[in-house]
Amino acid sequence: MSTIWVVLIALGALILGLVLGFFIARKTMMNYLKKNPPINEQMLRTMMMQMGQKPSQKKINQMMRAMNQQMDQPNKK
Template sequence: MSTSIWIVIVVIALIVGAVFGFFMARRSMETYLKKNPPISEEMMKSMMTSMGQKPSQKKLAQMMAQMKNQQK
């Protein structure tokens, strides 16, 4: 085979690998964020307490629901 054919094969393989890698990284990041949300209820509770608010369970549930809706 000539050198130009090998160059074309290498370029195509790089493009396919980059596209496949992008989608695999995106999928793994989405599953990671679903399992480990960036802010938990305990973090939210301590944040509200430090701001001088008394967090009720209803208020925490509402704020967590809002955050989940924003992620979607």
């Protein structure tokens, strides 16, 4: 009877560890991406120039704002 309890406790601890680890890793990754966005103004400017557009600062600011809103949206659900 005691071995069943040991197995159940070990299984419970494993499941709890996996769930907590997932949420902690997710939160850490979200914070990292918020502080270090995958695209910055210089990259955006380069992409627009490669597509044949002459980027104005106003247009770049607009696109950066839109991307930041897109990043914030999943957090609000």
